[in-house]
Each structure stands twice: as C-alpha cells, then as structure tokens.
Amino acid sequence: MLHILKRLPAYLKGVLLLTLLRPVAAVLRKTNKAYRQLWLVMERGYDARDNGYWFFRYLREQQPQVNACFVIDPESPDYGKVSQLGRTVRWRSLKHYLMYLAADMLIGTHVQPASPDLVTFYHLRQIGIRPRGKQAFLQHGIIGNKMKMMTYPGLKVDFFASGGRMEYDYLVSEYGFPEGVIQYTGLCRYDNLIRGNKPSNEILVMPTWRGSDYPRGEQFYGTEFYRHFQSLLRNSRLIRLLEERDLRLIFYPHIELQNELDKFKPASERIILASWRDYDVQTLLMRCSLLITDYSSVFFDAGYMEKPVIYYQFDPEDFRKYHYQEGYFSAEKHGFGPVSGTEEALVDAVYECAGNGFRMEEEYRKRLGAFFPVRDEKNCERTYRILCRMSGEK
Template sequence: MTSKLKKIPSYLRELLFMLIFRPLGAIGRHICPSLRGLWLISERGTDARDNGYRFYSYLVSEQPEVNARYVITPGSPDRPLIDKLGGAVNYRSPRHYIMYYAADALISTHVQPAAPDKVIYFRLAQHGLHARGRQVYLKHGIINNAMDWLHYGSLYIDLFVCGAKPEYDHVRSTFGFPEGVVRYLGLCRYDSLQEPGSGERMILLMPTWRGSGYPSGDAFYDTEYCRSFRSLLASPELARLLEESDTRLVFYPHIEMQRYIDCFRAGSDRITIADAGSHDVQQLLRDCALLITDYSSVFFDVAYLGKPIIYYQFDEEEFRSMHYRAGYFDCRRDGFGPVCTDEAQLLSALRGCIGSGMIPDEEYKRRAELFFPLRDRNNCRRTYEAVREITSDGR
C-alpha cells in the first residue's frame, strides 16, 4: 500500500477499494478459473492455529476438488504451515481484495469472514455493503457469555457453527437468526484436539484477556489482573506443590495480553512463562493434565478432553461489568470444576486435585458428557457438507 493511500482515513480507503475491487471480483469469477467456486478462509489474517486452519487443512487433504485459499500475512510465524499446504493469499494484498469479492464462501473464526479489515467491513455490512459470498462463522470457541452484538440484525451470517448442544440451543433460540443458519456441527479444531498429548504432568494456567488500552506497561502492572497472577506465579506454596508432585506449570496469557508478558516472573524453574510465538495453544491443551483459567472459553476444550479444571475468578464482579455479561452458562451451576475467588482457595483446590491424581470428579464428568453429546472426528466433514450445501445455489 502506497504512502499516499495510507494517509486516507481508513473508512474512505476501504470504500475506495470496494469501488475498485468489487467489480474486478465480480468479473473475475466468470472469466478466471482460479476465482471460480472459491472458498476463502482466514482467522485474524495474521495466524493459522485455530478452526480456520484446521478446516483449511482438512479441505486440502480430504476435499482437494474444492478451490480453497487461506489469507495470512507474509511475515506471520504460522505462514510456513500454509505455505506447506499451498494456496496462501497475502492479507490485504490486491489479490486478497479481488478474491474477497469473487468468493462463493467466506469462512473464518471471526465475524466478517476473510475481510481485509474486520471492524470496517462489519460496519459496512450493517449498511448493506457486503461481499456476495456466503459468510461462514466458525468461531474460535464455545459461546458462554452474553454477546448481543452477535445477534441477527447486528450480524449477518449464512452459517453459524456451534460446538456444543447447550450452546446451539441458546444461540438458536435467542440470537434471532433464520431457521437453518445456526447448526451444531462441532468445532473443526476438535478433530485434532483428540490426538494424543505428551502425557506429562503439566498444569496449564491460561487466563483470558482484559481491557488492553493501557497507556504503558506500568499502568498494566498496577491492575488487579497483573497483581493476582504475579502473586500466584511467585507463590512459595505453588513452587513447593509443583516440586513435591513433580509437576510443571505453563502460564500462557491470552493473545491480546501477550504484549505484557514481560511483566510476569516465574517463582520456580518448574514454571514457564509462555509466549504465543513459540507455543501452540492446541498442543498445550492436548499436553496439559489440568487447566486453571478465569473465564477463558478454552475450559470447554479441556472439558471435552475429560480433564480437570479449576476456575480462578478473583475479579468476577468487575469482569462482568466491564467485559462480558454472564450468559446462559454459570460456572458454579454448570461448570466443570471448582470456582475459587482468591489465591488461598486456588492453591487448596490445586493441592486436592493433584492429590486425587488429576482426575475430574464424577459430577464434572457427567456435566461434560451432557454438554458434548457429539464426540467424533467428523467436525470438519460436517462443516464442509454444510458449506457445500449453502453454496450450491450458485449465488
């Protein structure tokens, strides 16, 4: 992108690109073989490690007749994964824009699938300015919080994939989408999530994000979030517990909090502060023997695997008022492990869980079985069949 274009306000720039590339895509899909029947897939545009990547991998290996391409930045650490599969499209390149307007299906873990700018294109779509392709929302996790902005009217989606039965029931009955849009197909990444892990005694500490608009690292350092996890990681009792049980702990903050990772210090050589560039979340979930989280939806993945979970919710009132309102899922009523509100409770629960062999209680196992009645390795196949169905009308 030239320096002159960068000076144009982003909304005006995208409108200009729409005027240029929309007709090129419309014409190109009729005369260019590489644009016919195109399925354009992405995640954030900078990565390949979630449902988008898993679905694309499935298409390349199992459905090679599908004309599928994957959008990702050239400098992404995940780019080699896509280069190995073939079909990479540089994010926000002219080719990306043309393919976006030519594609039969736009598929992503985020709303405004495969769009060059998700925020701007979300706003444009609300004014009827959207691409012609069928929009497929794979999501990047199970929905459990109140998310009004995902309701029909704010969001226009042709296929809304759910990964659990209660989630499907909730979204289908309350989000207002037309019949048939919301489907319980299973998350694509769950197909490979069931592959064997390392078998080691590893605890995964993986909290979700908080407001990221801190003016500096010092401002973040003073937050309750930072203080609470710094205290836990430095806890002598935690260090003793890990040593006594021959266990290690991996602390992996949410991708949006990785910028502050240098604020945290390990109080034991059995603790690893994990950065996103060198650790794969899917592999960490497979390898862990136990998960500690606050509100991150990854606890659904771990419950799916039948592993124990401890919730550490030291700031529940603030989180619910400032981030996500509680939805249909209540961790105390429906969750898959004990809810702890301070460090002492957490360490006590952790000691008990380790002492019982890191096996979930029968009640928590029962809840997980009811939450995930669909348990196989056919999630990608079902998603493929659903996308094929909604694109068969040739729109």
C-alpha cells in the same frame, strides 16, 4: 486529492475501493480458475492455530477438489505449516481484496469472515453493502457469556457454527438469527483434540483478557489481574507441589495481554512464561494434565478431552465491568471443575486434583456429557457438508 481521500470515513473509502475492484473481481471469477468457486479461509490474518486452520487442513487432505485458499501474513510463525498444505494469499494484499470480492465462500473464525479490513467492511455492511460470497462463521471459541456484537442483525452471516448443545440452544433462542443459520456442528479444531490428547507433567494456566479499556503499560501493574497472577507464580506451596511431583507450570495469558507477559516474574524455573509466537495453544491443551483458567472459554477445549479444570475467579465484578456480561453458562452450576475465589483455595484445589491423579471427578463428567452429547472427530466433516449445501455443491 490524496489528502481528501485520507479524510474520508472508512466506509466511504470502502465504497470507492469496492467500486474499483468489484468489476475486476467479476472478470477474474470468469477467466481465472484461481478465483472460480473459491473458498477463502482465514483466522486473524497473522496466525493459523484455530478452527480456520483445521478446517483448511481438512479441505486439503480430505476434499482436495475444493478450490481453497488460506489468508495469512508470510511473516507469521504459522505460515510454513499452512503453505505446505496448499495455496495461500498475503493478508491485506490487493490479491486478498480481489479474492474476498470474488469468493463463493468466505470462512473465518472471527466476525467479518476472511475480511481484509474489519472496520471498513463492518461499516459497509451497516449500510447494506455485502460481499457476494456466502459467509461462514466458524467461531474462535464456544460462547458462554453475553456477546451483543454477535447477535443478529449486528452480525449477519449465512452459517454460524456451534460447539455444544447448551450453547446451541442459547444461541438459537437469544441471538435472533434466521432459522437454519446456527448449526450444532462442533468446532473444527476439536477433531484434533481427541487424536492428539497426550497428557504430560504440565499444568496450564491460561487466563483471558479484560477488554480493550483495561489498564495497560505501567498501569497494568496496579490491576487485580497482575497482582493475583504475579502472586500465584511466586506461591511457595504451589512451587513445592511442582518440585515434589516433577511438574511444570505454563503461564499463557490471552493474546490480547501477551504484551504484558514480561512484567510477570515467576519464583521458580519450573514456571514458564509462554509467548504466543513460541507456543501453540492447542498443543499446550493436549499436553497439559490440568487447566487453570478464569473466564476463558478455553476450558471447553480441555473438557472435550475430559481434562480437569479449575476456575480462578478473583475479580468477577471487574471482569463483567470491562468485558462480557454473564450469559447462560455459570461456572458454579455448569462448570467442569471447582471455582476458587482466592489464591489459597486455588492451590488447595490443585493439590486435591494432583492427589486424584489429575482425573476429572464424576460430578463434572456428568456436566460435560450434558454440554457435549456428541464428542467425536467429525466436526470438520459436518461443517464441510453444510457449506457444500450452502454453495450448491454435492
């Protein structure tokens, strides 16, 4: 019997699982207060550093009457700070499945919010089987590129948070969601950016990944990504600037490339290779005086704090080939800092920024204002009020 089950497609396994667990979840919802009017919050299941964490924290500190629970693996380095706030459930446990089926509100930073099994529940939704709870997509970062997987009806959610005005206009016009689903609330984690913004003597280099088909392992050494960033981490002019101004450079590649981190060999002790387990992205952003990125949406976070940004885009064709197509946002036309295509131009831009006291230039401040007409600490509050209306609560 077991060998037959193993051969079943994921969505059929999911149907069987739902058939078994749905009646149990329905009973628990009526008889157990832990499952009643439940708001289930999750990021990726193994971390708590993003919009999900900050929204959960807001709920526990400002709206303790909400029956909220955060999904996280107890082995996560972030488990301690979440468990101190309130109730948690182990990621992918039986209880997680039951809570997912019982919850009134499913809240997450990635597609299939709060789901215990992304693949299974994706297939189920394609054949019309959805959880009973309202689904709130808080986003992982502001969308600047074309992301077909997040367009309707491929992605079906009841609430889709937008972080900026230009993004909101783009999503509403191009992504096809029913009216009212997409809301310009701001991203929940941005509340803390303003409160905790304390620039120090650090330059943060944070490139994004290149898609799931990009070479990994030993083949990674031959990529443009590796060659360019390895060269940058050994650039003598850049290291001289770090020494002269008593600066540190933190190199933190996207979490999908963290397994390749040990392949990089900096030429100075002032350059730190930052592992995701040891460094919190938001803390690094609040602490840095300058952000260098390529195509990552993390520059929106830096911009929200009016920090200078430099784009290092040496492989636009490769990036578009392996990853996302360009959307409404062009770094050259709308970006919050200069765009460099070569290492020499990048280092020149870093020197210029340092000479300017690491302040954002007026041209880029104007662009920032157009993108973020609202910059405050009420993103969680706006999100909460919308979810309350969705759930029928006051």
